[in-house]
Amino acid sequence: MSSENQDFNKTKAFLIDMTKCTGCRGCQVACKQWNQLGAEKTEFFTGEGYQNPPLMSEYTFTRIKFRDYEKNGQNEFAFYKEMCMHCNEPACASVCPVGAFKKTKEGPVTYDAERCIGCRFCMVACPFGVPKYEWSKALPLVRKCTGCYSRVKEGLKPACATTCVSAITYGNREDMIKEANKRIAARPEKYLKKLYGSEEAGGTSVIYLTALPFDELGFKPVTKRPLPSYTWQALRLVPGIFLTVGGSLSLLSWFNHRKERIAKEEEQRKSGATPKEES
Template identity: 80%
Template sequence: MSSSTIDYGKTKTFLIDTTKCTGCRGCQVACKQWNQLKGEKTTFFTGEGYQNPPQMSEFTFTRVKFKDYEKHGQNEFAFYKEMCMHCNDPACASVCPVGAFHKTPEGPVIYNAKKCIGCRFCMVACPFGVPKYEWSKAFPLVKKCTGCYSRVKNGLHPACATACPTAITYGSRDEMLKEAEKRMAAKPDRYFKVVYGKEEAGGTSVLYLTQQPLDELGFRPVTKRPLPSYTWQALRFVPGIFLTVGGTLSLVTWFQHRKDRVRREEEERNSRKEGNQ
């Protein structure tokens, strides 16, 4: 199904209310457990804040960011969960030469590792800096939050939303936008008058409510225009011969990559058989 045929109002969406986040990191732990991601050796203080791990990686799909600020002469903390934004019209999918990314009707933008050739175009295209490279592997691919698609398609909430005691609400995008507007109207002094993700990058399946201005919290300023439109606008000026050659090289690389992966899997199976004998 192409993204143009998806009813975005019905896609499952996160509403993350940063005014209710306590910084407990329960979402981080739940994400690690569900996705079976190993722990990383990290440093508590990074210079940017007190978040730990210091950044998302192949082993960390989500993290709680700590932003310190001054209020009434006192030092205060604001927290918010950083994750894949699951864009309505994802830039990562538009630049991937082998179609390894796609937006699902349920909401998550998912990734097929079997198709990936490790070109890292998605990392360059993503305005939120989400996809991460597998630097720990000899034949690296990319990794990112899946939106717990295997759970969502079976009627469950993502692991992080299930674990969060206060800050994350999960439902259809239309419902989450209405809830965000309702909260801002009920407590106008509590919220900054912007729902981040409502229009950024053409709209996303992750929405944020904040108390502070977005730039003070470190949210990236992103165009409201869907990013694939910029992708194709740029590609219009690339001579067809380069696109053809690039596509051919990508295909050759994909076959070689797949052959290497199949070989490694076969070697691992043979090694396990020998160990069981």
């Protein structure tokens, strides 16, 4: 479905109420289990908080970020779930030369590993730093949260939203924004009168509600304008010859990568192993 004709208020969205998050990391575990993500060697990180693992990666699609602050002379903690924002008009999709990213009618921005050529344009374009490279592999691609699209299209909630007992609500984007504003109106002394994700990057499918200023929590300031418009403005400044050559190289790389993948799967079939399914 074209984003030009899509009613984003009718798509699904996450409402993440940071005042209700206890930092249990149940969503991290559920994400790992559903997506069959491997373990990774990590260490306790204290650079900007106390989160572990320190960063999202090819093995970690979501994580709980810890922020410490002072309130009434006491040290307090704030927690929030970092994940793909599933933008209404995703920059990753606008720059991908092979169409590996797609904004679905249900809301999630999906990723097709069979199309990906590992060019990493999406990593440069994403204002939230979400797509991650498979540095551990000889033929690396890009990985990211897909909003549990395989669940959502069957009428189920994403794994993380199913696991969380208080902080994550999942439903129509319009309803999530109404619910967030309802909570602010009911408890104005508790909540910051701003929603992160309602307008950022043209709006996203992840809406954050908090008691603290977003900049103090480490949220990145992002333009309200949909980012693909900036993408095309930038591309107009690039000489046509470079775009043509770049497109040709991308196509050639895609064919070569697909050939290698097919050969690998054929070798696995002959050896009796089952090819690993991309999540």
